[in-house]
Amino acid sequence: MTEISETPPTVIKRRTVLIATGATAATLAVAAAVPETSTPTADTTVPVAAAAVCTLTKEMTEGPYYLDGQYVRADISEDKTGIPLQLALTVVDDDTCAPLSNALVEIWHCDALGEYSGFVGNNGHSEPDNGTFLRGGVLTNSSGVANITSVYPGWYRGRCVHIHLKVHTNVTLTSDGSFTGGQELHTGQLFFDETITTRVAALATYAANTVTRTTLAQDSIYDEGGAASGLLTLTALGSSTSAGYAGTLTLGIESS
Numbered sequence: 047m048t049e050i051s052e053t054p055p056t057v058i059k060r061r062t063v064l065i066a067t068g069a070t071a072a073t074l075a076v077a078a079a080v081p082e083t084s085t086p087t088a089d090t091t092v093p094v095a096a097a098a099v100c101t102l103t104k105e106m107t108e109g110p111y112y113l114d115g116q117y118v119r120a121d122i123s124e125d126k127t128g129i130p131l132q133l134a135l136t137v138v139d140d141d142t143c144a145p146l147s148n149a150l151v152e153i154w155h156c157d158a159l160g161e162y163s164g165f166v167g168n169n170g171h172s173e174p175d176n177g178t179f180l181r182g183g184v185l186t187n188s189s190g191v192a193n194i195t196s197v198y199p200g201w202y203r204g205r206c207v208h209i210h211l212k213v214h215t216n217v218t219l220t221s222d223g224s225f226t227g228g229q230e231l232h233t234g235q236l237f238f239d240e241t242i243t244t245r246v247a248a249l250a251t252y253a254a255n256t257v258t259r260t261t262l263a264q265d266s267i268y269d270e271g272g273a274a275s276g277l278l279t280l281t282a283l284g285s286s287t288s289a290g291y292a293g294t295l296t297l298g299i300e301s302s
Contacts, residue, residue, distance in 0.1 A: 072165040073137045079244065101142040104275045104300045106235040106267055109210055111162040115224045116152065119152060121195040122182040127251050128158045128197030130283060130290030133236075135192045137213055140298035145190025149299075151219045152183030153236070155209040162200035169252060181211075181227075198238075198246050198291065200255050206265035207243050211276075213299055232299045237268050237277045245287045274298075 150205045156162050157180060164177040180199075186192045201207050210233075217228035224298070240262045246252055247259060262268055269275050278293040 049112070050133075058165055079127075086102045099275045100138070100298060101227045101296075102139060102300065103232065103234055104269070104271060106276065108233050109213075109235075111154065111156075111165055112210065112212075113154070113164050113177065113225065116154070116183065117178060117223045118150065118183040118184060118219055118225050119182045119223065120193060122153070122180055122186050123195060123197050125177040126157045126179050126197050128247065129198070129246060129251075129288055130294045131196045132196045132283065133192070133194045133278075134198065134292065135194070135211075136296045137186050137190045137299055138296060139190065139195070139301045141300075145186070146213075146215070146299060146301055147186050147188050147190060148192070148215070149186045149192075149231070150183050150214040150228065151186060151192035151194070152212045152214065153196070153209050154181040155196070155199040156180070156202055157198040158169060158197070159255050160200045162259055175295070198252075198254055201257065201259045202256050204260055205228070205241075206260045206262045206268060207238045208265075208267070208276075211236055211295065211297075215301070223227075231301060232297065234277050235267060236293070236295065237265075237275070239277070239280055240294075241289075242280050242291065249288060 077231060123201060135151050137147060137149050140226075154162070161167070163179040163181055164193075180196060184192050184194055196209075199207050212230055212234075213232040213244060214225075214228040214230050217225040220223050243259075243262075247255075260288045263270075271277075273279070273295060276295065278295050280291045280293050283292055
């Protein structure tokens with residue numbers, strides 16, 4: 047079996063260029079997260095005013111597992127087992143903090159055993175592969191928020207737990223539930239707090255993955271840049287790890 051690795055890009059096309067400081071930071075520094083006392087859902091709307099700072103989100107490598115023309119849908123989990131993950135991703139213009147509505151936020155990630163749809167067998171398992179599980183995206187609403195339901199990802203050799211992400215504008219929705227055309231504004235990855243991942247990895251569904259797990263600190267792609275590099279804010283959906291998590295992040299995008 048040939049191992050496919052993800053190599054960091056030689057040049058990062060976009061870097062963090064604007065961080066609010068002083069009085070500006072005080073005005074903007076309201077965390078884009080669901081309060082601990084609330085019960086997050088897939089319909090959670092994070093207002094643009096809650097953007098932590100107007101920061102350009104760093105681009106990351108696309109990796110080897112992207113497939114064109116995936117479904118536009120709010121729930122990408124299909125029949126995959128794993129604990130719930132409810133994402134609320136807010137897309138804003140990094141210069142103005144204005145929300146970007148009708149932008150397609152597309153994500154894809156591996157299952158609990160480290161397998162990507164369309165590439166099953168890469169992590170040493172064999173099962174039917176329909177090429178669509180844990181892939182898809184939605185258009186942002188008027189507040190710039192994309193709500194996507196999935197399961198907490200697993201891992202594969204050489205990479206920490208992560209989700210791949212693209213942001214497109216001006217796409218055309220197709221009759222088969224997919225999309226075409228448009229402009230790709232951002233390619234990045236989403237990352238998970240190591241303490242929470244350690245708890246998730248102990249659950250039976252994830253413990254069945256016997257590949258040695260690469261931690262966040264060991265990962266060759268994540269650069270310890272926090273939210274500007276894709277680190278999600280995670281909030282428990284219930285009193286136990288198995289209840290799952292809500293994940294929030296504000297993505298600052300160059301829209302011009």
